[in-house]
Amino acid sequence: MSERKTGVYLCSGCGIGESVQVGALxxxxxxxxxxxxxxxxxxxxDEGVGMIKADIEAGTNQVVxxxxxxxxxxxxxxxxxxxxxxxxxxxxxxxxxxxxDEDTQALAEDxxxxxxxxxxKIKAPEPWTEGEFSQTIMVLGGGVTGLSxxxxxxxxxxxxxxxxxxxQLGGHxxxxxxxxxxxxxxxxxxxxxxGVLLDAVAANPKITVRLNALVTRTAGMPGKxxxxxxxxxxxxxGAIIVATGWRPYDATKLGHLGYGASPDVVTNTDMExxxxxxxLARKSDxxxxxxxxxxxxxxxxxxxxLPYCSSICCQTxxxxxxxxxxxxxxxxxxxxxxxxxxxxxxxELYRQAQSKGVIFIKGKVKAVGADLTVTVADExxxxxxxxxxxxxxxxxxxxxxNSTNPDQAMxxxxxxxxxxxxxxxxxxxxxxxxxxAPAAHEKRVQSVPEGGPLLNLxxxxxxxxxxxxxxxxxxxxxxxxxxxxRTGIYTAGPVRRPMDWAEAAEDAAGAVLKxxxxxxxxxAGAALHPRVGDLSFPKINLNACTxxxxxxxxxxxxxxxxxxxxxxNVNPTRCRRCGxxxxxxxxxxxxxxxYSVEMLSSMIKAVKVPDEFSGKPRILIxxxxxxxxxxxxxxxxxxNSWSSHVRVVPVRCxxxxxxxxxxxxxxxxxxxxxxxxxxxxxxYQCHFVKGSAMAAERLSKVGETLKSMMLEPERVxxxxxxxxxxxxxxxxxxxxxxxxxxxxxxxxxxx
Amino acid sequence: xxxxxxxxxxxxxxxxxxxxxxxVDGGDRMALCMQCGTCSxxxxxxxxxxxxxxxxxxxxxxxxxxxxxSSNTLWNCVSCYNCVVRCPRQVPVTYILHxxxxxxxxxxxxxxxxxxxxxxxKAFWWSAAKYGRTDERLVTAKYYFSFGVGEGIKRGMxxxxxxxxxxxxxxxxxxxxxxxxxxxxLHAILAKAAEMEAKKHGAK
Numbered sequence: 001m002s003e004r005k006t007g008v009y010l011c012s013g014c015g016i017g018e019s020v021q022v023g024a025l026x027x028x029x030x031x032x033x034x035x036x037x038x039x040x041x042x043x044x045x046d047e048g049v050g051m052i053k054a055d056i057e058a059g060t061n062q063v064v065x066x067x068x069x070x071x072x073x074x075x076x077x078x079x080x081x082x083x084x085x086x087x088x089x090x091x092x093x094x095x096x097x098x099x100x101d102e103d104t105q106a107l108a109e110d111x112x113x114x115x116x117x118x119x120x121k122i123k124a125p126e127p128w129t130e131g132e133f134s135q136t137i138m139v140l141g142g143g144v145t146g147l148s149x150x151x152x153x154x155x156x157x158x159x160x161x162x163x164x165x166x167x168q169l170g171g172h173x174x175x176x177x178x179x180x181x182x183x184x185x186x187x188x189x190x191x192x193x194x195g196v197l198l199d200a201v202a203a204n205p206k207i208t209v210r211l212n213a214l215v216t217r218t219a220g221m222p223g224k225x226x227x228x229x230x231x232x233x234x235x236x237x238g239a240i241i242v243a244t245g246w247r248p249y250d251a252t253k254l255g256h257l258g259y260g261a262s263p264d265v266v267t268n269t270d271m272e273x274x275x276x277x278x279x280l281a282r283k284s285d286x287x288x289x290x291x292x293x294x295x296x297x298x299x300x301x302x303x304x305x306l307p308y309c310s311s312i313c314c315q316t317x318x319x320x321x322x323x324x325x326x327x328x329x330x331x332x333x334x335x336x337x338x339x340x341x342x343x344x345x346x347x348e349l350y351r352q353a354q355s356k357g358v359i360f361i362k363g364k365v366k367a368v369g370a371d372l373t374v375t376v377a378d379e380x381x382x383x384x385x386x387x388x389x390x391x392x393x394x395x396x397x398x399x400x401x402n403s404t405n406p407d408q409a410m411x412x413x414x415x416x417x418x419x420x421x422x423x424x425x426x427x428x429x430x431x432x433x434x435x436x437a438p439a440a441h442e443k444r445v446q447s448v449p450e451g452g453p454l455l456n457l458x459x460x461x462x463x464x465x466x467x468x469x470x471x472x473x474x475x476x477x478x479x480x481x482x483x484x485x486r487t488g489i490y491t492a493g494p495v496r497r498p499m500d501w502a503e504a505a506e507d508a509a510g511a512v513l514k515x516x517x518x519x520x521x522x523x524a525g526a527a528l529h530p531r532v533g534d535l536s537f538p539k540i541n542l543n544a545c546t547x548x549x550x551x552x553x554x555x556x557x558x559x560x561x562x563x564x565x566x567x568x569n570v571n572p573t574r575c576r577r578c579g580x581x582x583x584x585x586x587x588x589x590x591x592x593x594x595y596s597v598e599m600l601s602s603m604i605k606a607v608k609v610p611d612e613f614s615g616k617p618r619i620l621i622x623x624x625x626x627x628x629x630x631x632x633x634x635x636x637x638x639x640n641s642w643s644s645h646v647r648v649v650p651v652r653c654x655x656x657x658x659x660x661x662x663x664x665x666x667x668x669x670x671x672x673x674x675x676x677x678x679x680x681x682x683x684y685q686c687h688f689v690k691g692s693a694m695a696a697e698r699l700s701k702v703g704e705t706l707k708s709m710m711l712e713p714e715r716v717x718x719x720x721x722x723x724x725x726x727x728x729x730x731x732x733x734x735x736x737x738x739x740x741x742x743x744x745x746x747x748x749x750x751x
Numbered sequence: 752x753x754x755x756x757x758x759x760x761x762x763x764x765x766x767x768x769x770x771x772x773x774x775v776d777g778g779d780r781m782a783l784c785m786q787c788g789t790c791s792x793x794x795x796x797x798x799x800x801x802x803x804x805x806x807x808x809x810x811x812x813x814x815x816x817x818x819x820x821s822s823n824t825l826w827n828c829v830s831c832y833n834c835v836v837r838c839p840r841q842v843p844v845t846y847i848l849h850x851x852x853x854x855x856x857x858x859x860x861x862x863x864x865x866x867x868x869x870x871x872x873k874a875f876w877w878s879a880a881k882y883g884r885t886d887e888r889l890v891t892a893k894y895y896f897s898f899g900v901g902e903g904i905k906r907g908m909x910x911x912x913x914x915x916x917x918x919x920x921x922x923x924x925x926x927x928x929x930x931x932x933x934x935x936x937l938h939a940i941l942a943k944a945a946e947m948e949a950k951k952h953g954a955k
Binding site: 332334350351354355357359360361362378380381382385386387388389 | 761762763765768769772782783784785786805806809810812813815840
C-alpha cells in the first residue's frame with residue numbers, strides 16, 4: 001500500500017446525534033489520531049455516500065465509517081477495493097445504552113478509537129493466486145449421487161472426472177428393483193430409472209468416466225489437487241465431491257435375528273436383488289414365498305450394532321411388500337417394527353401398504369427359529385406371539401457410510417481423524433465457565449466403518465476425511481451440510497447421512513454448487529464459507545517460528561503442512577481464514593494482512609481504562625463475529641440493555657484469540673475478559689468446527705497463569721452464544737460485570 | 752358372505768381378519784387402522800371395556816377370534832361416536848363394534864347371551880320391534896325377568912321407589928304401552944328386513 005490516507009466518517013442519524021456528542025467523537029479522531037472526521041446526518045444516504053466517494057476520488061485509500069453495525073448497510077458502505085473499517089455507534093451503543101449518559105459517551109468514543117486503531121494496523125489483502133488452477137471437478141463414486149453430481153457440474157460448464165471403483169456405473173441402484181415413490185401421489189413403487197442417468201452421463205462430452213479406478217494418493221489443495229490412481233496416472237482437479245455412498249450393514253452379525261440359521265432369512269438388499277431379477281424364491285427350495293415377515297431395525301438403533309436410524313429401511317420394506325403383493329395379492333406379509341418411520345410423503349406408501357393388507361406388528365423380535373418361527377414381544381396385543389408358518393424372513397438392515405474404502409487396508413496414521421478428534425461428547429474444560437458447564441460424558445466409541453482412506457490425502461493431519469458421528473463425514477447437518485473439514489472436498493449422498501435416491505440426487509446438486517464455488521474462489525484467491533470472498537490468508541514469519549507445530553495440529557481444516565525442515569507450510573486455498581493458527585502461535589508469527597494478534601491487542605489497548613477511584617470497571621469481550629456479534633446487534637435492535645463498562649472486540653473466531661491478547665488486556669488494566677463464541681464440543685456450532693473448542697482448551701490452562709500473577713481466575717471466562725441469544729446475552733454480560741465487581745478491581749490498573 | 756367366521760389356526764393367521772375386513776360393516780376401513788389409540792383414548796367408557804377398540808382391532812389381526820367375540824367391548828360401546836369423529840384414518844369404529852356384536856350373537860358366544868348389556872339390548876329391541884316405541888316399564892321388566900322370575904321380582908322391588916317417582920313426575924306411565932299408529936306396517940317392514948338379512952347370511 002502506498003501512503004495511508006484514511007477518511008473518517010461519522011453518522012449522526014438514527015438517533016446517534018441525539019444520544020451522544022458526535023462533536024466529541026470528531027475530537028477523538030482529531031486530537032488522538034490526527035485525522036479530520038466528517039459528520040453527516042444520514043451517511044448511508046446518497047449525499048453521505050457521495051461525500052465518501054468524492055474523497056476516494058481525491059485519494060483517500062482507507063475508509064473508517066462510524067455509524068451502524070458492520071453487518072448492515074454493507075452495500076452502501078462497500079467501496080471495493082478500498083478497505084472499510086466500521087465502528088458501531090448504533091446497535092451496540094445508542095440502542096443498547098442510555099442516551100446522554102457519560103458512560104455511553106465513553107463507549108462511543110472507545111468504539112471510534114478501536115476502529116481508528118484497527119485501520120492503522122491493517123492493509124488491503126493481496127490474494128494468493130500463484131500458478132495454475134484447475135476448474136475440473138472430480139466426483140468419487142458412480143452411484144445415483146455421483147451420476148447426478150457429474151451431470152450437475154457438467155451442466156454448470158465444468159469438466160468432470162467421474163471415478164468409480166467397480167467395472168460399471170450405477171452403484172446400488174443398478175441392482176435394485178423399483179424406486180421409492182418420488183412423484184405424486186407418492187403411494188406406489190416407481191420404475192427404476194437409473195438408465196436415464198447412465199445414458200445422460202454417457203452422452204455428456206464434459207464428463208470423463210474412469211472405471212475400476214482406485215485413488216492411491218491425493219495431494220495439493222483446492223484448485224490444485226493432484227489425484228494419483230493405482231495405474232500411476234495423475235489427474236489435476238480443482239475440487240472433489242465424495243459420493244461414495246453406503247454399504248449394507250454386515251448381516252452376519254445378526255445371528256440373534258436368525259441370519260445364517262436358515263437360508264430363507266435374507267437381508268433387504270438380497271430381497272431387492274431377487275425382486276429386480278423377477279425371481280422371488282426361497283433359497284432353500286426355490287418355491288415362491290407365500291408368507292413373509294420383514295424385521296425392521298435389524299441391527300439399527302441398537303447400541304450393539306448401528307446406533308442410528310438409516311431412515312429408508314421402513315420405506316424400503318413397504319416398497320418391497322407392495323412389490324410382492326403386486327405379483328401375489330394373497331401373500332401374507334408382516335412387518336415387525338418398533339417405530340415405523342415414514343418421513344414426509346412416505347406416509348402415503350405406508351397407508352397404501354395397509355390398505356393392501358400388510359399387517360404391522362409393533363414389538364421386538366425375541367427369537368427367530370431355524371423353522372422361521374419368529375417370536376415377537378407384541379406390544380399391541382401385549383403378549384409374546386409366535387409367528388409360525390413363515391416362508392421367508394427379511395431383515396431390514398441399515399446403511400453404513402462409505403467414509404472409508406472397504407477395498408483398502410486401514411492405516412494407523414491419522415486414525416484420530418476417524419475417531420473424531422472433535423469428540424462430540426467430550427467434556428470441555430473451561431476455567432470459570434460462564435453459566436452451566438456442560439456435563440462430562442464418557443468418550444463414545446465411534447463405529448468407524450472398516451477400510452482405508454478414500455482419497456489418501458497427503459495432509460499433515462492424516463489421510464482421512466474426518467468423521468464425526470457414527471462414521472459419517474463430519475459436517476454440520478443443518479448449517480453447512482456439504483462442508484467437510486477438508487476445504488474443496490465435499491460430501492454428498494449417504495456417505496454424509498442416510499438418504500434415499502431422490503434425496504441423494506438433490507444432495508448432489510448442493511455439493512456441486514459448493515464445489516463450483518470452491519474452484520472459482522480458489523482461482524481468485526478468495527476464501528470459502530463462512531468468510532466468503534476474504535482475500536487474506538495466513539502469513540508466517542518463519543524467522544521467528546519455533547517449529548512448535550501448534551498451528552499444523554490445531555488448524556481445523558488441515559490447511560498447514562510441515563515442510564522437510566518441519567517448518568509450517570500454508571496451503572492458502574485450503575485455508576478458511578478463521579485464524580485458529582494465529583491464536584495458537586505462542587510467538588505471534590502468524591498474521592493476516594487485515595487481521596493480527598497485534599491488531600487485536602492494539603484495539604484492546606486503545607480503549608481508555610478508567611482508574612479505580614472512578615468506581616467504574618472496564619471489561620473486555622472478545623466476541624465471535626459469526627454468532628455472538630450478530631446476537632448482540634439483535635439485542636440492540638430489540639433495545640435490550642447491558643453494562644456500558646463493557647467493550648466488545650469482534651474476532652473472526654474464538655480460535656483466533658491468542659492468550660497474549662488476554663494478558664495484554666489484563667496488563668492494560670481491564671478488570672475482566674470474556675470470550676464469547678459458539679458452542680464447542682458436543683454438537684458444535686462453531687463455524688470453523690473447533691475454533692471455540694480450541695479457545696476453551698487454551699483457556700483451561702490460563703487459570704494457573706492468572707494465579708501466578710496474583711490474579712483471580714474468575715476474571716477470564718468463556719461464554720457460549722448462539723445467534724438466537726439476544727435476550728440472554730445482556731444478562732450474561734451483566735452477571736459477569738457483577739462477578740468482577742465482587743472480585744474487585746484489577747491490581748495492575750494504572751501501571 | 753359366510754354365515755360363520757373362520758377360526759384361525761395360529762397366531763396372526765389372517766383368515767379371521769380378512770373375513771372381518773370383507774364382512775363386517777366398516778371392516779374394509781379397519782385395514783387402515785394404524786394403532787394410534789385415538790379411539791381408546793377418546794372412549795368415555797374405556798375403563799369399562801376388556802380391551803379398547805385399538806387393541807381389539809389388533810387382536811382381530813392377531814387371529815384372537817374367541818377373545819374378540821367374547822369381549823364385553825362389543826356390548827359396552829355406548830355409540831357416542833367420539834372415536835369415529837376423531838379417527839385419523841376414518842375407521843368407523845362404532846359400526847364395526849356393533850356389527851361384531853351381531854357376529855357374536857350369530858355364533859352363539861356366551862357374552863352375547865349373558866351379559867347385562869346384551870340382555871338389555873334384546874329387551875330394547877323387543878319393545879322397539881313390537882310397538883315401534885320403547886316403553887320404559889316394559890323394557891325394564893323384560894330386562895329384569897331375563898335373569899329369571901325370582902331375580903326379576905327382586906330387581907323390580909329394589910327399584911320400586913324410582914319407578915314410583917317417575918310415574919309421579921309423568922316420566923313413566925301405567926296402562927297400555929305407547930305404540931306407533933300402524934304396527935302392522937312396522938312388522939311387515941321388519942319381517943322384510945329380516946328376510947333380506949337371512950338371505951344375505953345364507954348366501955354362499
